Amino acid sequence: MIALDYHPLDLNISKGSESSQNQYHASILENGVIAATHEFELRQDLKLYQMLRHIEENAVTPEPRPGETTHIEFGKMLYRDVFSGELGEYFNKHFNEAQDNNHGFRISLRFADDVPEIAALPWEYMHNGEEFLITRRNILLSRLPPEVKKIEVKPLDSILRMLVVISVPDDPGVSPLNTEKEQEIILEALDKLQKEQKIKVDFTEDATFENVQGYLNEQEYHIVHFTGHGVSRNGKGYLVFETEDRKARLIDNKILADLFSDMGIRLVVLSSCESAKGSNREAFGDLASMLSKQRIPAVVAMQYSVLDNVAIQFAYTFYRTIASGKSVDIALKEARIAMKNSEKSNGFDFAMPLLYLSDCNCVQVGNIKPEPAEFVSKPTMLSDLQVMKTGFVARKRELRILEKGFRSDIKRAAIIHGFGGMGKTVLATRLALKMNEYFDGVFGMRCTSTTLPGDILNKINNFLMMKGRFELNQILNQPAPLETKTFVLINTLNQLRFLIILDNFEDCLDENRKDIENPELKAFLQQLLNNTYTCTKFIITTRYDFDPLEGRLPESIEHISLPELHFPQTNWLMNNYTELADLDIRKKKQIYDIIGGHPWTIGKFAKLSSVQGVDSLMLDLKPLKKELMEFTLLEKSFSKLDSEAKKLLLYASIYDEAVPAEALSWIMGDEKDDSPSIVEPLQKLIQCGLISKEQEYDQTVYMEHTIVRNFAQDKLKKESLDKKKLLIRVGRYYENLADQTKNIWDILKARDYYFEAEDFESANEIVESTSDRLIRWGHIELAMNLLNESINSTSGETKTNAEYTLATIYHRLGDLNTALKIYNNIKYKYEERGSNRGVRWIAAVLHAIGIIHQDQGNYEEAVKLYNQSLKIKEELGDKSGIASTLHQLGNIHYFQGNYEEAVKLYNQSLKITEEIGDKSGIASTLGQLGNIHYFQGNYEEAVKLYNQSLKIKEELGDKSGIASTLGQLGNIHQDQGNYEEAVKLYNQSLRTFEELGDKSGIASTLGQLGNIHSHQGNYEEAVKLYNQSLKIKEELGDKGLIATTLAQLGTIHEEKEEHELALQFYFTAFKVFDILGSPYRELVQKNIERLEGKMREKEEKKKKKWWKIF
Known part of the structure; x- marks a missing residue:
């Protein structure tokens, strides 16, 4: 691709002569100076509305409609209206000169505040008679509010960081999005860029306003990508976010503009994919304009929803071009061309994105600074622990909980527990890296079954001496009691902010995994945690949860259960392995569905697949399962459970999703006791890391890891338990839940379990x-x-x-x-x-x-x-x-x-x-x-x-x-x-009927729109709509509506003085109305009588004329 130089050119449009509300003034500015002007008329009549409706209708169809040229005619009309007269001559002359010199134009459309009706039009369809302007590589088109000045921000000195927000409220008032599908679209688009280390991407766990705000406060993101719904109410735009209970929450665009401003964000993308089914033009366009006014350099907004395959093509080309160092408008240009040329394109979607732009180079990366050293002039002793400085994925929620608890001084310690290989150590050391500026130093050691208090004191003493603190060293080798030495250590820890990590602590627990086996070690740890009340914090990682203080100070110790990774995070983890990185998203999803998001298993799968091949390994997972059982000690953990805990583990494997404690209690019930207590067995499973505990919005839920669930379901078969009976019981649980929640999706879950049973x-x-x-x-x-x-x-x-x-x-x-x-x-x-x-x-x-x-x-x-x-x-x-x-x-x-x-x-x-x-x-x-x-x-x-x-x-x-x-x-x-209000309501109605496939509704509404064209004298368009309506009515066999349309066609032919044809339509309509006994027959009869009178009068005049001549 030849690199062009682009000359900036502002095209301003404002109100024209006050004598007409349809008059507008266009002017070209170069370097702030008016170079040419033109007055033009653009009528806001039904014909314009109809063109817009056709564009919107075609924008969301899955396939191109042969012969559809509405967007071309619309684009030609806009171009012809604006680029005429002096302005047209000036533009054409300078554009031709620029072409000859291998230059292009960077056009910025600026609409005055007094022409919102014009600004709302999809100007991206402008067509010069040969092609659309936005698909020409020598023309870059964007928008900019008139009061916003163009700026030049400094190039980035780090790789691009992007935050993705997918809003999927579980609300009947909002068309549902397929979360996994939406994630896969973005993952597929960005996968290659992530592997090439050109972009870092975070997905928010949920789309609550508070959570998104938390992400933006934690880290500086250059790009925010929102996928979801926009709505417009009473002239105000909103984005649909989620509440804690997953209902829809409308966030005013003004609030969002304030949220995104002054955050270092350089590009916002507002996208609505295929399942959104409709137009977001008003809400997204309104927010895009507001964000631009808040000095966000670039905002891309999808005016309508786009098909999934085209969305992938758009996102991949757009972000890839940006990552290669091109400007935002060039990236959008390339994305438009890719969309237009895509096999999956419907021919309209390439113009869906609109761009507000004040700095085209806002996301260009300059000289990337080396990552700052994680620990600078601070004592660090993590030699025994696994540290991931790069390649770390997910666990954002857990990191936020830990950081908030430690910084606020509310928490003095955290127990990170979970299944073997879940990433507990990596999470602890990642927190150490993330909070490096907060702590004065970090100490970590791996514990074993032989670890004693003296071992810990000796290692911490070496760490303290690195910091220049020798208080413990002075007493350590003295014949003083352990308690005294510990208090000396505590005194130092309460003065300095250290993070102390005790890793692999499960080896120090007793046979029941509930208590510390060595009494001396137990007393030592209790003394540390009881008395280190400020500054220093502790993290203990263990496969089994336990309470080191035995019920004391429960509010001071955070317990974090690590669940398996969700698919987006698992995909990024796979990209760390050569054997898996080049697989496409669908193949990675297949692997995830089989083995889940267990980090150790992913790594082992990658290693084994390098020998066996991915497909071969997926067909025979025995080697992987064998190593998995040995590493996780799953069989051993299961054997140590009591009968109730074993039963709960097996029964809970029936659930495909995370569920609250009531659901687990229900599946353990029977005719005698619907919901027995499961407190003890559930706590045992959580403690052993066999079930993870998560916070899902405002509810605590529990779920077995994929490998544990597969293990439990194998046990179900071996022990000949009645799986169908359990599936039916789960179905009843969701039926009962739906009775309370009145949520249709809960009752449909019940249906799925009954069907499986x-x-x-x-x-x-x-x-x-x-x-x-x-x-x-x-x-x-x-x-x-x-x-x-x-x-x-x-x-x-x-x-x-x-x-x-x-x-x-x-x-x-x-x-x-x-x-x-x-x-x-x-x-x-x-x-x-x-x-x-x-x-x-x-x-x-x-x-x-x-x-x-x-x-x-x-x-x-x-x-x-x-x-x-x-x-x-x-x-x-x-x-x-x-x-x-x-x-x-x-x-x-x-x-x-x-x-x-x-x-x-x-x-x-x-x-x-x-x-x-x-x-x-x-x-x-x-x-x-x-x-x-x-x-x-x-x-x-x-x-x-x-x-x-x-x-x-x-x-x-x-x-x-x-x-x-x-x-x-x-x-x-x-x-x-x-008429304007009528057309607006008809179009709303028509969109819904088309979405529902309601042919009768479509036919009636087309007829009403035809009436308005008829009243406004647009007979050609009226006949076109009447015929479309008539065709559908004939398919339906709806005689009443057929007769109505025939009468309407008769009226038009009468207006056009085609009396014979009009009379024919009237007679046919009258006959149908007469058969139906419809009151409309009298109306049509009056039309016939009036028309026959006109025809007689015309004939009389004609005769008189001939007699005169004779």
């Missing part, structure tokens, strides 16, 4: 009970997958019920033929069985088939089916079903214009739903009553009812219902001439 009936019951919520929240694919698994794993009535629920989804998606086929098949099966339960389902199927006939305009058949269904429901006393059918009968009267009868039925339905507390039914009926008021012209009452309905739907998370109500509110704005 082959209790398919219980698994299906959960699927049936959650499907409606999953669909309402937009998780349609998940719902269909679960239902298909139920259908394939069950039989009889259970299978039929699952088929019924699946049919309702097909119905919602507009595949009426498939839905009808399944419904009729189900009806036949239930009629054949003839059970009481079957009768209830027959009523449900009749109701569902009735809705399909209603949607297709076969009102007579629909009423017949509704009445059959209603009769059965009344006999069964099924209040919910009665209310639902009354509502549908009300709908038919509503469609036929019998509003009085419709209101009567709606009110009957509403009364029942209110009695039984059916919020969804209440919301639906309120919406229909609102529709009647709307058609009667009572807009105020309609809005009131729509808002009541909307509030309930938002509480329920009913995406489809929310979209429908937004469309209804849009209708009122359209009728009142508030």
Whole structure:
């Protein structure tokens, strides 16, 4: 790639002539001096909104749409509007000269504060008629608020440090992200750079605001990369963070801008990957602008979500180019080109990133200073201990806990305990390196079964003499009691800040691993810890947890249980081994899934794979397991457990995830005692390092390491324990938990355990009970997958019920033929069985088939089916079903214009739903009553009812219902001439319908947007939308909506004075409305009469004209 010189050029855009709100002023500035200007008009009409909607729609599609050129037309329009007249001539002349001299332009777009509507447009699509400006290597495009000055920060003197925050709140109001998938995207993008030591990356354990703040306060990061959701509320932008209990927490962009400012951060990347499903343009763009104003030199914000594969391509190319020493805007240029040329590109995603830039070289690395010596002029004695100065990964949380406790003087000692090979010693020495400036010196020694107080005193004395302290040395060889010598040592330790590490202390414990075996050593350690109350701190590492002070001063000693590493940290650890470093992320993930995140095992796997090969070793892990058993003493540890601890270890292996103590208690229970006490066996397992104790948000959870879980499950098989019974018991635990938490993901965990236990009936019951919520929240694919698994794993009535629920989804998606086929098949099966339960389902199927006939305009058949269904429901006393059918009968009267009868039925339905507390039914009926008021012209009452309905739907998370109500509110704005607000609501509605795959909703909304184009005289665009809508309605067989669209097309042709064609459309629409008994037939009849009158009048004029000539 040829290195170009780039000339800076500012393109300022502000309000133009006051005579028109659509007039804007553009000017080119070079070195702060205006070189050329141009006035242009850019109308904020529906055509512009429609182009933006098409761009947004295509931005999130997985594949390119052939022939789609909206973004090109939009880009040409922007370029043509701005680069015309004097400004265009100036730009073209100087650009051609620059090209001839092998130069380029570095264009900075600066939008005045009085043109937010213009700044919000995706200018990154500007197109000069030949290509997009942002994909030309001789043009670099970025943005900058007008009040922000360009700066030049000093080059970095260390390798790049990056903090990654992935926010995945467990909240039904937020589309879930796949944490592992998001981590893998970033890991795959940065893996090579990390191996080449060009970048250091930290992942936050969680995305609470306080945790992110803690990371930024601890270390200076040059890059912060956020993956998650942005939302815009009432014109304000927010990022979605997490709370301690993993709910969504909206953090105001102003607060975030304050958090990131003055922290040494040079680049912020705001990204939303595939599963975010939608636009973050307002929230991310708003924050990007704020961060730029807070003097953060570079901010990249994704305007829309991007596909995972393209996100990997973007991140890899962007960060690789930065790490190679290029400027941020050149790195973004290369990333855009890579995205555009990617096989996985949808053709729109290359323009998704927008860049705010005040210093293009802000993340360039200059002369890297050598890492400062870990210990400078401080006595250090760590000869027996493993120290990792480089290659250390993870354990950020544990380091923070230790450092906070020691610096505050609250903690005087810490016991780091855990399974063998988990990295206890490395963590202790890493803390020593991290707190080097705090401590006056660090001493460490490896303990053995023969270690005595004298051994420790002698070694510490040598250490103290290095510091020039000889008090202990003067008495050490005197015939004084051990207690006296210890007090001399304590007196010194209370004066100076030392860190003393006693490593491998498990060898000093007794047979039961609960107490120090040597009484003299026990007394010595107790005297040290009891009386060294300030300055000096102690760390004891051991496989087995114990209490050296036997219950005294518990608040003064920190106990840290080391869990195994999560995958991102394990990946970095693998990069330390030549045999594993060059494997791709997917292969590393396979290894992790098999052997877990146990550091010693990872190292041993690497060593063995150098002989056997990775794939061969993965197929036969016996050599690894043999060495693992010998090193970890797992079999020996298990043999020393009492029967209850053994039982808990085996039973707990059923859980795939970290769980609280109640879950472990539950799985140990039986019919006599649901949740027996597990305090003693759990403490024993923690003490032995066989179960790790972690803090997950505000909850303490426990989990077996992967190798321990595999060992325990092997034991389960050998001892012929009933694994299925245990899986079912875990399923019941999550069912009970879901009753308390009302969390759908808890109940779905229960379903997974039932399914694994082959209790398919219980698994299906959960699927049936959650499907409606999953669909309402937009998780349609998940719902269909679960239902298909139920259908394939069950039989009889259970299978039929699952088929019924699946049919309702097909119905919602507009595949009426498939839905009808399944419904009729189900009806036949239930009629054949003839059970009481079957009768209830027959009523449900009749109701569902009735809705399909209603949607297709076969009102007579629909009423017949509704009445059959209603009769059965009344006999069964099924209040919910009665209310639902009354509502549908009300709908038919509503469609036929019998509003009085419709209101009567709606009110009957509403009364029942209110009695039984059916919020969804209440919301639906309120919406229909609102529709009647709307058609009667009572807009105020309609809005009131729509808002009541909307509030309930938002509480329920009913995406489809929310979209429908937004469309209804849009209708009122359209009728009142508030087209801009109507379009905004229609587009919100349309996005949701498209996300849900709701064809009927899409068709209706396209028709409403067509109406606005028609009112504004954009007939060509209106016809286009009407035809799109008509095509979908014909697929659905929805006669009423087909007739409506035909009438709308007739209106346009009448406006265009194509009277014959208009009359044809009117007649066809009238015939359909007449068959349906719809009140719209009178409206169309009036149109026909009016048009025929026009045609007669025109014919008369024509005749008169000819008579005159004659």
